[in-house]
Structure formats: structure tokens, C-alpha cells
Amino acid sequence: MTTQVAARPAVNLKGLSQYGVYLAILLLVLYNIFFTPYFLTWSNLRIQLIQVAPIVIVALGMALVIGTEGIDLSVGSVMALAAALIPLYLGYGVVAAIIASVLAGVAVGFINGVLVARVGLQPIVATLALFVGGRGLAVVITHGQLKDVRNPDLIYLGSGDLLGIPVLVWVAAALVLVVAFLVRRTVFGRRLLAIGGNRPATELAGLPVKRVLITVYIVCAVLASIAGLLSVARIQSSDASAVGLLIELSAITAVVVGGTPLTGGRVRVLGTVAGALLMQLVIATMIKHNLQPSTTEMVQAVIILIAVYVARERKTR
Amino acid sequence: MLEVIDVSKTFPGVRALDHVSFTLNQGEVHALVGENGAGKSTLIKVLTGVYQPDDGELRYQQQKAQFGTPMDAQHAGISTIYQEVNLVPLMSVAHNLFLGREPRNRLGLLDEGRMHREAREILAGYGVTADVRRQLGTLALGEQQMVALARAVMIDAKVVIMDEPTSSLEPREVATLFGVIRDLHSRGIGIIYVSHRLDELYQICDAVTILRDGKVVHTGKLTDLERIRLVSLMLGREMSEVRREGATAFSGAATGDTGAAPVLRASGLTSRTKLHDISFEVRPGEVVGLGGLLGAGRSETIKAIGGAYPLDSGDVQVNGVDLKKPTTVRAVKAGIAVQPEDRKAEGIIAGLSVRENIALAVLPQLSRLGLVSDSKIDAIVEKYMTRLRIKASSPDQLVGDLSGGNQQKVLLARLLATGPKVLLLDEPTRGIDVGAKAEVQSLIDELAAEGLGVVLVSSDAEELIEGADRVVVLRDGVVVGVLTGAEVTTEDLMATIAAGGNA
Numbered sequence: 001m002t003t004q005v006a007a008r009p010a011v012n013l014k015g016l017s018q019y020g021v022y023l024a025i026l027l028l029v030l031y032n033i034f035f036t037p038y039f040l041t042w043s044n045l046r047i048q049l050i051q052v053a054p055i056v057i058v059a060l061g062m063a064l065v066i067g068t069e070g071i072d073l074s075v076g077s078v079m080a081l082a083a084a085l086i087p088l089y090l091g092y093g094v095v096a097a098i099i100a101s102v103l104a105g106v107a108v109g110f111i112n113g114v115l116v117a118r119v120g121l122q123p124i125v126a127t128l129a130l131f132v133g134g135r136g137l138a139v140v141i142t143h144g145q146l147k148d149v150r151n152p153d154l155i156y157l158g159s160g161d162l163l164g165i166p167v168l169v170w171v172a173a174a175l176v177l178v179v180a181f182l183v184r185r186t187v188f189g190r191r192l193l194a195i196g197g198n199r200p201a202t203e204l205a206g207l208p209v210k211r212v213l214i215t216v217y218i219v220c221a222v223l224a225s226i227a228g229l230l231s232v233a234r235i236q237s238s239d240a241s242a243v244g245l246l247i248e249l250s251a252i253t254a255v256v257v258g259g260t261p262l263t264g265g266r267v268r269v270l271g272t273v274a275g276a277l278l279m280q281l282v283i284a285t286m287i288k289h290n291l292q293p294s295t296t297e298m299v300q301a302v303i304i305l306i307a308v309y310v311a312r313e314r315k316t317r
Numbered sequence: 318m319l320e321v322i323d324v325s326k327t328f329p330g331v332r333a334l335d336h337v338s339f340t341l342n343q344g345e346v347h348a349l350v351g352e353n354g355a356g357k358s359t360l361i362k363v364l365t366g367v368y369q370p371d372d373g374e375l376r377y378q379q380q381k382a383q384f385g386t387p388m389d390a391q392h393a394g395i396s397t398i399y400q401e402v403n404l405v406p407l408m409s410v411a412h413n414l415f416l417g418r419e420p421r422n423r424l425g426l427l428d429e430g431r432m433h434r435e436a437r438e439i440l441a442g443y444g445v446t447a448d449v450r451r452q453l454g455t456l457a458l459g460e461q462q463m464v465a466l467a468r469a470v471m472i473d474a475k476v477v478i479m480d481e482p483t484s485s486l487e488p489r490e491v492a493t494l495f496g497v498i499r500d501l502h503s504r505g506i507g508i509i510y511v512s513h514r515l516d517e518l519y520q521i522c523d524a525v526t527i528l529r530d531g532k533v534v535h536t537g538k539l540t541d542l543e544r545i546r547l548v549s550l551m552l553g554r555e556m557s558e559v560r561r562e563g564a565t566a567f568s569g570a571a572t573g574d575t576g577a578a579p580v581l582r583a584s585g586l587t588s589r590t591k592l593h594d595i596s597f598e599v600r601p602g603e604v605v606g607l608g609g610l611l612g613a614g615r616s617e618t619i620k621a622i623g624g625a626y627p628l629d630s631g632d633v634q635v636n637g638v639d640l641k642k643p644t645t646v647r648a649v650k651a652g653i654a655v656q657p658e659d660r661k662a663e664g665i666i667a668g669l670s671v672r673e674n675i676a677l678a679v680l681p682q683l684s685r686l687g688l689v690s691d692s693k694i695d696a697i698v699e700k701y702m703t704r705l706r707i708k709a710s711s712p713d714q715l716v717g718d719l720s721g722g723n724q725q726k727v728l729l730a731r732l733l734a735t736g737p738k739v740l741l742l743d744e745p746t747r748g749i750d751v752g753a754k755a756e757v758q759s760l761i762d763e764l765a766a767e768g769l770g771v772v773l774v775s776s777d778a779e780e781l782i783e784g785a786d787r788v789v790v791l792r793d794g795v796v797v798g799v800l801t802g803a804e805v806t807t808e809d810l811m812a813t814i815a816a817g818g819n820a
Contacts, residue, residue: 185689186687186688187681193669198666203645265668
């Protein structure tokens with residue numbers, strides 16, 4: 001019996017870092033149900049889900065990269081690039097536009113991956129290059145102009161419903177399942193975690209470390225390009241200088257708040273989704289209660305600090 | 318002076334200390350021994366304030382004591398020297414020595430002259446003659462350890478805890494260390510000495526406490542305790558079970574296979590300053606030792622064969638097939654398995670489970686279309702956990718929570734799972750307890766008997782001599798001799814290394 005008594009504090013902290021985010025969401029939802037008018041209406045929930053969907057999609061890729069002890073700052077620029085390409089190829093149909101923007105993601109991811117895995121740059125520096133350059137290129141492609149998108153198929157992706165739920169949300173949910181499956185059940189997922197846990201050991205074990213790393217960055221960038229595409233579809237215009245601006249920070253926040261350690265070796269997919277939802281709920285709650293955006297930002301900062309503090313316990317043993 | 322009374326400490330799933338009592342008297346050198354996982358490290362951490370005991374109490378200088386943090390323990394005069402040196406490699410030796418207690422002049426500024434002078438005087442007493450203005454990191458590991466020791470004693474220590482202080486020292490440095498210990502001893506400082514090397518214990522220690530499975534199984538004067546008794550107390554079994562079959566079984570196997578084609582042929586391995594034209598062969602069932610001093614190029618040779626160290630020229634052939642510029646991926650595919658020297662940094666993945674660690678290198682074989690098969694993994698994990706007798710609460714336990722010996726076995730299991738033809742082992746028994754050591758050694762025997770080619774690097778001369786059928790001796794990256802048959806003795810090994818030194 002003493003065993004359990006002794007183990008309790010450690011388990012609690014660990015439990016908090018794993019499930020704290022769900023608890024926080026629950027509390028926030030309860031608060032809103034009682035104190036925020038019209039919170040529990042379908043139209044409100046709908047808006048929240050639509051707004052959070054692109055962040056979730058980007059955060060999924062970010063979680064994978066962070067699982068390898070990396071980071072990808074270029075996701076926002078990838079969204080901008082994807083957005084910039086859509087008006088150019090939409091003339092050939094919605095499929096062509098999708099292919100073009102996803103290929104842009106593959107290209108950026110490949111460059112990031114090669115810089116990290118083969119050239120050996122630090123991920124933060126490697127992806128910084130395209131963080132700056134990617135958006136620049138996107139603005140050049142669009143000549144700095146905002147372009148309206150009027151293709152009905154694309155607009156359906158952004159604003160349509162399927163079985164009463166926005167298509168956008170369906171796509172995000174499907175991608176969550178795919179990524180969760182990738183991490184848990186595939187060779188690729190296991191290798192990714194092993195690399196994050198101990199790269200030299202993984203290399204010596206004969207694993208194709210570089211290939212896995214390049215693939216991870218490609219997956220991350222492709223997810224970002226899908227998010228960019230969906231954003232364009234939702235706002236029905238392509239603005240390379242605004243799409244996905246600062247989303248890398250929201251994505252990293254979602255990953256960290258969701259309990260994925262920045263030290264690599266572990267990826268919490270559902271936690272990441274919950275992290276994104278939590279931040280969205282916080283912002284929504286603040287806005288509904290007429291608080292300044294600056295106050296919202298400070299509250300976000302506090303949540304990030306709490307998440308990092310709770311996760312800190314892991315490293316000590 | 319320092320007393321531990323009925324202390325217990327439990328971690329999830331493990332009872333690390335079970336009503337442990339232990340007394341350190343003034344001016345005593347007290348050996349603390351036990352297999353890995355016996356609770357030595359936990360006990361030290363309780364003494365130094367890293368962990369709090371769940372139960373029982375500490376008494377220090379006749380008073381009940383409680384150390385909330387390592388800092389508290391240090392202030393009370395308990396200093397610890399860990400296996401790995403805990404100093405700042407980029408700062409000067411003198412700065413390291415005085416870190417946090419730098420001498421100041423009247424203006425409150427750092428008094429460098431005095432610091433350097435005092436550092437020189439203090440370190441001379443420890444046999445360190447290097448310039449105190451040099452960066453600490455440029456010193457030999459042994460010297461760094463002496464600096465750490467000097468620093469520990471300087472903090473007005475009344476108790477010094479040494480956790481395997483000699484594991485990275487050369488014999489000459491060990492002698493200096495023992496001189497220092499005797500000096501501390503005469504000054505009435507109590508010393509807790511943790512080591513796996515029995516010779517050292519009998520040379521330097523007065524008393525001994527033996528831990529096994531978190532319990533004290535013996536405590537008393539060391540002179541009253543026979544060696545064989547000490548070992549059997551530690552292991553909890555009779556000595557005869559532990560003793561290995563010896564070299565005889567080996568030589569028989571080796572002569573039987575001399576005609577066979579070599580499974581591994583390394584020829585002309587050259588890498589800039591480290592390796593020069595190294596060639597040797599390993600036949601199936603043969604254990605080839607790589608002998609030599611630290612820095613002779615043994616680890617580099619092994620890594621180069623495994624594709625993890627860049628080669629300028631040279632070929633590696635497995636069963637007659639040339640690897641053509643080995644990479645780790647190609648080497649593993651060809652059947653080369655490398656167990657690196659640094660288990661924690663390059664071997665295990667501490668944050669993953671035993672299961673994931675074992676299956677890591679063979680995932681493609683255990684999956685279909687990129688999807689892993691849990692049942693196939695379970696089968697292979699079960700097989701190797703049983704065969705290597707890996708002690709873990711379950712296959713899902715994190716490897717980082719296992720003892721050193723079990724971590725090493727997990728690593729070996731991962732290598733064996735790849736179905737290798739050649740096994741390259743770099744210090745396979747370093748830092749693991751006596752029991753696991755014997756198990757690993759007899760495993761090497763078994764594997765060789767099954768027809769694997771084994772390359773063994775060990776700084777333990779006896780292990781090398783008894784384990785290997787042939788010893789290739791390296792010095793400064795050059796093969797200086799090969800010992801075969803009756804020449805495989807400690808004397809011949811020493812003679813070859815020495816002769817190489819004259820050449």
C-alpha cells in the first residue's frame with residue numbers, strides 16, 4: 001500500500017501534463033455554458049470549429065516535427081505559397097489547384113528536410129530560411145494583390161456542409177485520424193519517435209534516419225499547404241501576405257499545451273487537437289466577454305507557461 | 318558520523334530501498350557494493366538530498382538531518398563525485414575549482430593572481446600539474462576527475478561520496494587517487510566508495526555494506542570478509558555458478574573453424590589521423606579481440622566497420638561481399654551489428670519502452686505495408702527477453718528506468734533481432750554488475766558457438782584474454798601485433814602493447 005502513497009505526487013504531475021489540457025477544456029466549456037450567452041448554440045460551436053480547423057491541421061504536422069526534436073517555422077509561409085498558387089491553377093479546375101498547392105508543400109518540406117537531415121542545419125535555422133523566403137515568394141507570385149476566388153467547388157470545401165457538419169471540419173478530423181494512425185501503427189511513426197528519442201542510437205541501429213526526417217518535414221509542409229488551401233476556400237480570396245500569418249506560433253502552442261515534449265521522442269496527437277481547441281476556446285471566451293486582445297494574449301502566455309511547467313517534470317527522471 | 322536508519326524508498330513498480338540501515342564512521346572508507354539495480358545509486362541520492370526517503374531517517378553528526386536539495390547536503394559538508402565529471406569544460410581549471418567561491422580583492426573584483434596561485438598549490442597535492450589557466454575540457458579525464466575531487470574536498474567536506482571514481486582512470490591516476498583518499502582518511506573525513514572493482518575495494522576500504530534488491534545483506538569490516546563470500550553475497554548465489562567456463566571451451570571452437578571462410582574481412586581501413594591501414598579477419602564462430610590502450614583506435618575501427626565512422630580508404634567484406642563505403646544502413650543489411658561503447662548516448666533510447674527498443678531495427682520485417690504487427694513484435698520481444706533474461710516489470714517499461722545491465726541486454730536484444738552475421742561489441746560489460754557481466758560473457762560464448770563472428774573490445778584485460786580466440790593489438794591506429802593460440806595471455810598482450818610503444 002505504501003507503494004501507491006509514495007507514487008501519488010509523481011503520478012499526479014504526470015497525469016496533469018497528459019490530461020490537464022482535457023480538464024482545462026472541460027472547465028472552460030462548463031464556465032461558458034453558465035456564463036456566456038448563446039455559447040451552446042450550434043452556430044457558435046460551428047464557428048469555433050471552423051476557426052480552429054486550419055490550426056489543428058498545421059499543428060498535426062508540427063507535432064510530428066517536434067517529435068523528432070525539430071521545429072518547423074515555415075508552416076505559415078507554406079500556407080501563403082499554397083494560397084498564392086490556387087488562383088493561378090484554378091482555371092484548370094479545383095483538382096489542379098489542389099495538386100499545385102500540395103506540390104508546393106512537398107517542395108518546401110523537401111528543402112527543409114534536406115537542410116536538416118543532410119546539410120545538418122539546426123531545424124530552427126533551416127526552416128527560418130523558408131519562413132522568410134516562402135512568404136516573399138508567395139507575394140511575388142500574386143504580385144502582392146488580393147485575388148478573389150469564385151470557383152464553386154473550392155467554395156464548397158471552405159463553406160459547405162456534409163451531414164450538417166462543415167466540410168472543413170471533416171477534413172481536419174480525417175487528417176487527425178490519419179496522423180494518429182501514422183504515429184501509432186506505422187513503421188514510419190515508430191522510427192520518427194526513435195529518432196526524436198536518440199538520433200545517434202537510431203543511426204547506429206541501421207535506420208534510414210535521413211529519409212525519415214525528410215519525410216517528416218514533407219508531411220508537415222503538406223499538411224500546412226492543405227491548411228492554406230482550406231483557408232483560401234473559406235475566406236474566398238487569396239491574400240499571400242495574410243494567410244497563415246503567425247500560425248507557426250499557434251501550432252507550436254497547441255502542440256506544447258497538448259503535452260508533446262519539445263525534447264522529442266513523444267507525440268501526442270489527440271493532445272495536440274485538444275491544445276488547439278483549448279486556445280481557441282480561451283480566445284473565444286475572452287472575446288465574448290469583451291476583453292482586449294492584449295489581455296487574451298497574456299492569458300495565452302500564462303497557459304503556455306503552465307503547460308511547459310507541467311511538462312518539465314518529465315525531464316528530471 | 319553519517320547514519321541511515323531504516324530508510325525505504327519506492328518508485329512506481331520498484332522498491333529501490335527496503336529498510337536500509339548503514340553507518341559511516343569518522344575517518345572511515347566505506348565500500349558500498351551491489352549489483353546494478355541493488356539500490357546503491359538510490360541510497361547515494363537519498364544521502365545527497367536528490368531524493369527524499371519515504372520512510373526512516375538520516376542522522377548526521379549525531380543529529381537528525383534532512384536534506385531537501387543537493388545544495389543542503391553540500392552545505393552540511395557532504396560532497397559527491399559522480400562517474401561523469403560535473404564541471405564546466407569550457408572554463409579554466411582554476412575557475413572550475415573556485416566556481417562560486419572565487420577569491421576577491423578589496424574592490425570586490427575577481428583576484429585572478431591569488432586564484433591561480435591557490436589552485437596550483439591545491440592541485441599539486443592531487444598530482445595535477447597542468448596549467449590551471451587551461452580550459453578544463455582539454456585535460457585528460459583522469460585529471461578532470463582530480464579537479465572535481467579537489468573541489469569537493471575544498472568545500473569543507475566531512476563526507477565524500479565517490480561513485481565509481483576509477484572507471485575512467487588509468488592505473489597511474491588510480492594510484493594518485495588512492496593517495497588522496499588515504500590523506501582524506503587521515504584527516505578524519507568519511508568516505509563512501511562505490512566501485513565494481515574488487516581489487517580496489519580491498520586496497521582502500523575499511524568497511525563494506527552490501528546491497529541486494531534494495532536490502533542490506535551484509536555490513537561490517539572488509540578484512541573479515543573473503544572475496545568469494547563478498548561476491549556471492551552480492552549475487553545471492555554460489556560462486557561456482559558465476560565463474561565462467563574459461564578459455565578452454567573457446568580455443569576448441571576456434572581451432573574447429575580455422576579453415577572456414579572469414580565472415581568479416583576488414584582490409585586497409587584508413588581514416589585520417591585515427592586509423593592507418595587496419596586489416597583483420599573474423600571467421601564464423603570466432604571471437605576476435607581488439608586490444609590496446611585508450612585512444613588506440615579500437616572504437617573507431619568498430620564504428621568504421623559499422624558505417625558510423627568515415628573512412629578515407631579500405632574495404633569491409635561480409636561473407637566475401639564488399640560493402641563499398643559502408644553506411645550504417647548498408648552495414649546492418651549486410652549483417653553487421655554494432656554495440657557502441659556509450660550505451661546511453663548511442664545505444665538505448667531511454668524514453669521508449671523495452672519493446673520499442675528491441676523491435677526498432679527490424680520494424681520492416683515485423684510489419685506489412687508499413688503497418689506494424691503487434692503480435693509479431695510481441696513474439697520477438699518475448700523471445701529475447703527470455704533468452705537474455707531481461708529484468709523489466711513489463712515490456713512496456715521505459716528502458717531509461719532499467720539498471721545498466723538490463724539496458725545493455727536490451728541493446729544486445731535489438732542487435733540480435735536483426736539476425737547479424739558479425740557482432741561488434743565495444744565494452745559490452747562496462748558499468749554493469751557482476752551478475753549481468755557473467756551473463757553477457759556467456760552469451761558471447763553461446764553466440765560464437767552458434768556460428769556468429771564476434772569482435773570484442775574490452776579494456777578489461779582478463780575479459781579480452783578469456784573471451785577472445787585471437788587478439789589484434791592496436792596502437793595509435795596501427796595494428797602492432799596479433800596474438801593467437803597459446804599467445805593469448807595477459808603477459809603477451811602487455812608485451813605487445815609495450816613493444817608497440819617502443820617501435
